[in-house]
Amino acid sequence: MKKIVLFLSLDEELMNQSKNITKHLNLDEAEIHLFHCHKVQVYMNELSVYSYPTSDQYPEMEKATNSVLEQFAKEAGFKNYKCHTVFDSDPKDRAVKYLEDIKGGLAVVATKGASGFEGLFESSFASYLKKFSPADILILRPTRD
């Protein structure tokens, strides 16, 4: 069964856009992996160095994120799916590793469309996948009005 990894941002616009995957692919014979990576940030003040989120916050955040992914899957009408929430300081590298680990057959990512000067820049996440993904990629662009 083909493994399709849908990389999800928690941005509402991008999540809605990601539902367009069903317009392009027949998902009946596929195993869909819904993947979200929280970036672990390191910051500091005059007293100490901190990382956020902290490891004791992971379980709660993982649970909350997975429930958002579950809701998304239901709204999109997915049947055979798995939710994966992870934490990493380098989400782009973690995404590629995940594709390698599960031998993903297709990577899917939604990007925000931009026109004019902004259009010169594309999502750095999608751009990274384009260069380093071991699987083919489907980029879901916003619907034009």
Next chain:
Amino acid sequence: MFKVKQMVTSLESEILECLKSKGEIVTYTVAADLFYEGQIPVVAYLVLDGHIHFLKGRTIKETITGGNLVGAKELMSNTHAIMSAQIMPKTQVCFLSKSDIHEILEEENELAEQLDQIINF
């Protein structure tokens, strides 16, 4: 001294200038542990200014200053650091993540060649 050299590469100023535009620059206000002996560094550290101590146990074995790249080989090859590194207050470093380094290596230019040599030396 020899062991520290495995983890640290001194860079020419041109390479350092190019590299620092690729990552996130942070000035530490307090002393902090960058990584521990036996740990795989989370990012590579380009030291721009200030000091980093390398320790074996609690003993400082070496101190490096600006112009050095720390932990790139360990990060890219998933190998363990042979010493701990502690950054001193007012030290400015540029974080280079694995994906930042992959993107630099993908470019076909002198910077990519130099970095490739550093990592694979």
